[in-house]
Amino acid sequence: MNESELLFATEGPLAFVTLNRPQAHNALTWAMYDGLVAACEAVDASADIRVMIIRGAGGKAFAAGTDISQFQNFHTEDDALNYERRLDEVVGRLESVSKPTIAVLEGVATGAGAVIALTCDLRYGTAKSQIGVPIARTLGNCLSAANYARLLDLIGPARTKELIFRARLVSAEAALTLGLLNDIVPAEQLHEQVQAVALEIAGHAPITLRTTKEAIRRLQVHRRAVDTDDLTVQAYMSADFREGVRSFLEKRKAEFRGQ
Numbered sequence: 001m002n003e004s005e006l007l008f009a010t011e012g013p014l015a016f017v018t019l020n021r022p023q024a025h026n027a028l029t030w031a032m033y034d035g036l037v038a039a040c041e042a043v044d045a046s047a048d049i050r051v052m053i054i055r056g057a058g059g060k061a062f063a064a065g066t067d068i069s070q071f072q073n074f075h076t077e078d079d080a081l082n083y084e085r086r087l088d089e090v091v092g093r094l095e096s097v098s099k100p101t102i103a104v105l106e107g108v109a110t111g112a113g114a115v116i117a118l119t120c121d122l123r124y125g126t127a128k129s130q131i132g133v134p135i136a137r138t139l140g141n142c143l144s145a146a147n148y149a150r151l152l153d154l155i156g157p158a159r160t161k162e163l164i165f166r167a168r169l170v171s172a173e174a175a176l177t178l179g180l181l182n183d184i185v186p187a188e189q190l191h192e193q194v195q196a197v198a199l200e201i202a203g204h205a206p207i208t209l210r211t212t213k214e215a216i217r218r219l220q221v222h223r224r225a226v227d228t229d230d231l232t233v234q235a236y237m238s239a240d241f242r243e244g245v246r247s248f249l250e251k252r253k254a255e256f257r258g259q
Helices: 030-045 068-073 077-095 112-119 145-165 172-178 187-202 206-225 229-236 239-249
Strands: 006-011 014-019 051-056 061-063 101-105 108-110 122-125 130-132 169-171
Touching: 006 030, 014 030, 014 187, 030 051, 030 077, 051 061, 051 112, 051 187, 061 101, 061 112, 068 239, 077 112, 077 145, 077 229, 101 112, 101 187, 108 112, 112 130, 112 145, 122 187, 130 172, 145 172, 145 206, 169 172
Parallel strands: 014 051, 051 101, 061 108, 101 122, 108 130
Antiparallel strands: 006 014, 130 169
């Protein structure tokens, strides 16, 4: 990975992870996913770090999911299954960080970018923030069971189905109502407000924070032992998925045929 594409810095008790590909709306490469895991390891290894903040560079996007160009090399069932397993490992590692995590949402968080944001413990955005997983309109693929479960935990089955079926990007106000955002902050105050919240949390009892977070994670994880490999293969090996990738890269509307 070009190390400038994922930046890691600390300031007092806070760790800052910056997704730094603003020219690509911070779309994540495989190496950036590895860098996120490394950042999680660094946060857990430091007794001085109390809160981890993840943000996107450029002010227009938190992250626009996985870099779609990488899907051009998908040819086998193992390609599909290994991708979802690898993403599950990354997101699972983020979820298991022992310190509180906060996502700063400027602009859009879509696809895997939305999953990363929704895996964080808290999310703060601006009036222009949008969250969505528009795969039914863009790529024609699916999520893993674990990531469907994360959405179910946050917004329930009916809202999860609506989010996926309609390929919606949820506005900041709607996201706040649904619980996808914790608060909407004026754009010019967003980073200052998030840092203030992080410092407030950092001043609280670390054991209470750690045990509370882990207890909630354990309560939620029971949903995620479902085997959906057959569904992953069905989606990623379809002609529709290949059409979705091609149309995305060619900047045109996909023509899905249900094949």
